[in-house]
Every structure is written in structure tokens, then in C-alpha cells.
Amino acid sequence: MVGARMETGRGSLSALPPQEAGTSSVYPLRPLNLNEIFAAALAIIRHSPKAALGIPFVAGTITLLLTLLTYAVAPSSMNRILADPLAYEDQEMALSLMGEASFLAVTALTGFVSSLLWVAAATLLIIPALRSGLGLKTSFGQALRHPPAVWGWLSLHLLMLTVLLFVGLMVGAFVALFIIIITLFIGAVVVVPVSLLALAWITTALLHAPW
Numbered sequence: 001m002v003g004a005r006m007e008t009g010r011g012s013l014s015a016l017p018p019q020e021a022g023t024s025s026v027y028p029l030r031p032l033n034l035n036e037i038f039a040a041a042l043a044i045i046r047h048s049p050k051a052a053l054g055i056p057f058v059a060g061t062i063t064l065l066l067t068l069l070t071y072a073v074a075p076s077s078m079n080r081i082l083a084d085p086l087a088y089e090d091q092e093m094a095l096s097l098m099g100e101a102s103f104l105a106v107t108a109l110t111g112f113v114s115s116l117l118w119v120a121a122a123t124l125l126i127i128p129a130l131r132s133g134l135g136l137k138t139s140f141g142q143a144l145r146h147p148p149a150v151w152g153w154l155s156l157h158l159l160m161l162t163v164l165l166f167v168g169l170m171v172g173a174f175v176a177l178f179i180i181i182i183t184l185f186i187g188a189v190v191v192v193p194v195s196l197l198a199l200a201w202i203t204t205a206l207l208h209a210p211w
Contacts, residue, residue: 026132044132051128054140059121063114070110116162123158165202172198 026047027040045052128138146154176195179187 024135047132048128048138050140051138051143055121055124059117
């Protein structure tokens with residue numbers, strides 16, 4: 001029951017504050033096909049716009065601010081190569097910069113933090129989605145209101161998932177590039193479609209697994 005306390009093997013987890021039960025679900029409570037999933041996503045946004053739109057907005061804003069901060073503190077040469085596409089015409093400078101540890105570290109760090117934020121946003125969106133199944137509206141504050149223990153375990157799981165995804169994507173990109181190079185770009189005919197399908201499958205699995 002929404003608003004009750006749930007006992008688990010790790011202790012009690014306080015659910016969201018009690019609220020009057022909704023009259024009906026905003027989407028069918030049964031296995032959904034692809035078209036129904038998209039329709040349910042729109043219905044959830046209309047039902048709880050503050051949570052469904054606010055969480056991705058905050059994640060996107062933090063990512064943008066992080067990118068702007070990177071531009072502000074980055075060395076002048078790195079800032080130029082990131083902001084001015086014409087700088088790539090200077091191949092010597094571009095190759096020299098991309099081989100620097102600072103460039104690789106900043107790129108990896110911003111990519112990792114951005115991935116972590118978006119995975120966290122996708123995870124928190126489960127709350128308005130599940131509450132909409134009970135006909136309950138969810139505010140932005142309700143989606144974030146959890147006991148410290150829940151945030152601790154959630155942060156640990158998100159960190160592990162992000163690390164695995166980040167490392168997996170890096171290894172996959174390296175293997176794909178290696179195959180393309182050793183086959184003199186002929187392998188791109190197979191590698192590119194397979195990579196796109198794998199990325200689409202992973203994205204769909206993460207976003208729609210709760211359904």
C-alpha cells in the first residue's frame with residue numbers, strides 16, 4: 001500500500017507520504033507492447049508533469065553546468081579545440097592535445113558524471129511511473145523524498161551500473177574501432193549496424209525494464 005512501511009531484509013524502508021488513492025491507473029496494468037509503452041509515457045507526463053519533466057530537466061541542467069565549468073577551467077588549448085571546430089585543421093595541435101592526460105581525464109570525468117546523472121534520472125522516473133499505475137500524482141519533492149539508507153544503496157547501485165556501462169561502452173568502442181581498422185574499413189558494414197542495435201537494446205532495457 002502506498003504510504004505504508006515496507007519491511008525488507010535490510011530493514012524498513014519508508015515509502016512516500018500517504019496520499020488519497022487515485023480512481024484508476026493512467027495506463028493498462030498488464031504487459032504492454034511498444035506503442036502502449038510510448039502512450040503510457042505520455043500519459044505519465046500529463047499525470048505528473050512536475051516529477052516526469054522536472055527530474056530530467058535537473059539532470060540536463062547539471063550536465064550543462066558541468067560542461068560550461070569544464071570550458072571555464074580547461075587550459076586554453078583544450079578550450080579552443082573543444083569550442084572551435086576549425087582548430088581541428090591544425091592536425092599537429094589536435095593530435096598533441098588528444099594525447100595529453102589532462103584532455104583524456106577531463107573527457108572521461110565529464111562523460112562519467114553525465115552518464116551517472118542520466119542513469120539516476122531514469123531510475124527516479126520509476127517512482128511517478130509506478131504511482132501513476134495507482135492513479136496517484138507525484139510531485140518533484142515526492143520523487144526525491146527517501147530515507148538516507150535508501151539514497152545510500154541507490155547511489156551505490158547507480159555508481160556500479162554506471163561504471164559497468166561506461167567501461168563496457170569504452171571496450172566496445174575500442175573493439176569496434178580495432179575491427180574497422182584491421183579490415184580496412186570493410187568491417188564497418190557489420191560493426192556499425194551491430195553497434196547501433198546493441199546501443200538501442202541497452203537503452204531500451206534500462207528505460208523500460210520496470211514495465
